Amino acid sequence: MNWRKRxxxxxxxxxxxxxxxRLGPVVKAAKSLGLTPIAALPFAPAHxxxxxxxxxxxxxxxxxxxxxxxxxxxxxxxxxxxxxxxxLRAGLGAMPIDLHLRCQTALGPMLALDxxxxxxxxxxxxxxxxxxxxxxxxxGTLLKSLRxxxxxxxxxxxxxxxxxxxxRLLAEIADRHGFAPAAPGSSIxxxxxxxxxxxxxxxxxxxxxxxx
Amino acid sequence: xxxxxxxxxxxxxxxxxxAGLPLSFTQADVxxxxxxxxxxxNAEDPDRNFLPRRVLISRWDEPTGEGIRVDTxxxxxxxxxxxxxxxxxKLIAHAATRxxxxxxxxxxxxxxxxxGPATTAIFHDAVLGTRRLRERQRHDALGxxxxxxxxxxxxxxxxxxxxxxxxxxxxxxxxxxxxxPELRYTDVSLTDGQSARWAGAMTTPMMLAAASRLAAARPAxxxxxxxxxLRQCVARGENPWQRIELLRERCPDVALRASIALLTExxxxxxxxxxxxxxxxxxx
Numbered sequence: 339m340n341w342r343k344r345x346x347x348x349x350x351x352x353x354x355x356x357x358x359x360r361l362g363p364v365v366k367a368a369k370s371l372g373l374t375p376i377a378a379l380p381f382a383p384a385h386x387x388x389x390x391x392x393x394x395x396x397x398x399x400x401x402x403x404x405x406x407x408x409x410x411x412x413x414x415x416x417x418x419x420x421x422x423x424x425x426l427r428a429g430l431g432a433m434p435i436d437l438h439l440r441c442q443t444a445l446g447p448m449l450a451l452d453x454x455x456x457x458x459x460x461x462x463x464x465x466x467x468x469x470x471x472x473x474x475x476x477x478g479t480l481l482k483s484l485r486x487x488x489x490x491x492x493x494x495x496x497x498x499x500x501x502x503x504x505x506r507l508l509a510e511i512a513d514r515h516g517f518a519p520a521a522p523g524s525s526i527x528x529x530x531x532x533x534x535x536x537x538x539x540x541x542x543x544x545x546x547x548x549x550x
Numbered sequence: 551x552x553x554x555x556x557x558x559x560x561x562x563x564x565x566x567x568x569a570g571l572p573l574s575f576t577q578a579d580v581x582x583x584x585x586x587x588x589x590x591x592n593a594e595d596p597d598r599n600f601l602p603r604r605v606l607i608s609r610w611d612e613p614t615g616e617g618i619r620v621d622t623x624x625x626x627x628x629x630x631x632x633x634x635x636x637x638x639x640k641l642i643a644h645a646a647t648r649x650x651x652x653x654x655x656x657x658x659x660x661x662x663x664x665x666g667p668a669t670t671a672i673f674h675d676a677v678l679g680t681r682r683l684r685e686r687q688r689h690d691a692l693g694x695x696x697x698x699x700x701x702x703x704x705x706x707x708x709x710x711x712x713x714x715x716x717x718x719x720x721x722x723x724x725x726x727x728x729x730x731p732e733l734r735y736t737d738v739s740l741t742d743g744q745s746a747r748w749a750g751a752m753t754t755p756m757m758l759a760a761a762s763r764l765a766a767a768r769p770a771x772x773x774x775x776x777x778x779x780l781r782q783c784v785a786r787g788e789n790p791w792q793r794i795e796l797l798r799e800r801c802p803d804v805a806l807r808a809s810i811a812l813l814t815e816x817x818x819x820x821x822x823x824x825x826x827x828x829x830x831x832x833x834x
Contacts (some may be wrong), residue, residue: 339806344791345798348771350809359814365713378809436734440746462773465764468743477735477767491732497768504763508739511756517748520612 352378356393362400369401371485376436381409387422387504404434404460412442412472416452420451422454428487436460439474447475447483454489465501467508467517477501486525554586554619554644576685585651586644587678589659593636595668596676602636604629609665612660617644617651628804632668648686652678736807737769740797741776750782754793761800772801775808 340347346441350369353361361377368375375415379390381401407426414422426435429529431441437453437460447470450461462474469476512518553560558580563573602780607628630636641662643655659675677683730767739760743792744752764772774797775790781789798806 340791344794346774346794346806346808348805348807350773350807351812352777352809355812357812364810364812373808376807416589433706436736438742446719454733460736460770462736462738462742463769464737464739464743465767467737468747471747473743473746474738477737477769488663500763501767504760504767506601507760507763511752511760512748515756517753519801 342477346373348374348376350376350378351402352408354380356380358393358396358400361397365397365401374403375401376404376406376437378381378406378408381407381411381414381422383413383418384501387425390422391425394426394435395429398430398433402433404436405430406438406460406462408438409440410438412440412446414439414449415445416449419449419452420456423453423458427457434459436462438462440472441475442472444470446470447479450475450480451483451487451489454484465508466505467512478505551586551588551644553644554617554642555582555584555754556829557583584644584646585648586642587651587655589641589647589655589674590670591638591641591662591664591674592670593630593638593667594670596670596673597668600670602630602829603667604632605667606630607638607664607666609663611661611663612639613641613661614656615654617654618642618658619644624664636667638664638667641671649684652684704824734770736771736773737764738773738776741773741779741809745776745778745782749803750778753786754783754796757793758796758800761797765801765804771805772797773809775806775810777809777811780810 351361351364351368353364356379357462365375365377377400379394379397381390385393390407394407397405405426407422425433435448435458437458439449439453439462441447450463453461461480462476463469463480464474466476466478469479478498481501484490485493552558558575575717576611592600592602593605594602607624607626607630610624610626610628612622619642620639621642624638630638641655641658643651643658645651645654656675656678659671659678662669662671664671740752740757744750761772774794780790783793794806
C-alpha cells in the first residue's frame, strides 16, 4: 500500500530469532502489499550447513521470493562459504540466493569474490567511503576484481567511471561533515581532502571540518 | 579416446582403407593402455538448459600438458555459426588410472579459457566432481535431478583446488563472461553503509545530494530504509516517507528496497509486528 505507492518495491524481512511462525505472516503481508519479499537467513558459525539449509527451505516455503544469507557479524570464512552456499543451493533449487557480507575481519571482499565463483544471485555492496570495516564490500573494487579474474559479466569503463564519481561525491560529503574517511590512507579520501583543503584555502571556506 | 588408449591413428587407417590398403595392424596388436575421458565442449549454457548461442569467441586458450588432447576448429575471432551443432571441440584426458584421468581432465577443464559463449566446460567439471561418478555409479541418465548435486560437486572440487594452491583454475571454467547474467548488486550505502561507517549521521538532504550519482552507477536496487536508519530518521525529526519519495524522484529508474527487522520484544508476534513496522512509517 504505502510502501509500494511511495516507490519501494522490495523488502528484506529479518528475524534474528528465525521464528518461521512469525516470519511467514510477515512475508505474506509484504507480498500482499505488492512487495518482493526477501527473507533473511542470519548466519551463525555454530549452525551447521544442514541446519541453515533447513531454515532456508522453511523461508522458501513461507513464501519468500529470494533468500538472503546475512552475515551481520562478519563471521563467515571462505572455507565455510564453500560448503554452505552449495548446501543452500541444493535446498533452494532455482530460488535466487543473495548475500549480505560484512568486512569486520577484512575477509568480506574476498568472500564476495568466492561467492561469485561458487554462484550467487545478488550481493549487497556500498560505495567505497561507506564500504568495508563494519560495512559491506565496495562495489567498485569488487567489479574491478571480477573483471581481472574474468568472473561474471564484464563491466564497462563508463560504469566504473560512474562508480568512481559516486565514490568521490560521498568522500566529499565525508570530508565536509567530518565523517570517517573511506579507509585509512585511502586515495579517494586523501585526494578529496587535499582538493577540499586547496578549495578551502582559496575561498577561505569557514566551517570546514576537515579531518586528518 | 580410442586413439589415446591404443596409440593408433584411426583416421590414417581409414584413409588407408579408403585407398584400398589393408589395416596396418591386426587385432592381436591392439593393447589398451590406461584410461581416457572425453568432454565435448559446446557453446551451450548449462544454466539455461543448454541453450546454444551464435556468438563471437573473443578468447580461446586450450589446455595443454601430458595426456591432454584437444580436437577443435576454434580460435579467438571465430563466430559459432547457427547452421550446425554447437560443438567447439573435444577435450580428451588420458592417464594410467581412471582416477588420474578424471583429475587430469578437471585440471584441463580449469585451464580452458573461452570468452564469448557460455560453454559446457563448467558442467563437465561439476559432473566429474560428483561423488557418484567418483564411486563409479555413473549412468547415462544423469539429468536434471543430478544437476544440482553435480554443481555442488563442482563447487567442492573448486574449493579443493583452491586449497591446493591452484586458485583460479575453476573460475576459468566460467569463461563465458560475455553471456553470463550480471549479478544483482543492491547498494546499501544509505542504510547499512552509513550506519556502519558514519554512525548513521547522514541526513535526508545529504542522501538527496548523492542519490542521482548513486543511481548513475546502475545498482539493481538501492536500499532506502533499514531498521537503524529508520530509527535515526525518526529521531532526527525527519519524515521517512518523505525521504523515500524524494529518493524515488532522484532515482526514477532504480528499484528501491527496504529492510525491516521483526522486533524481538516480548508480546509482539507475526502480523502484529509488520503492522507495527508499517505503522511506524505511516505519515502522521
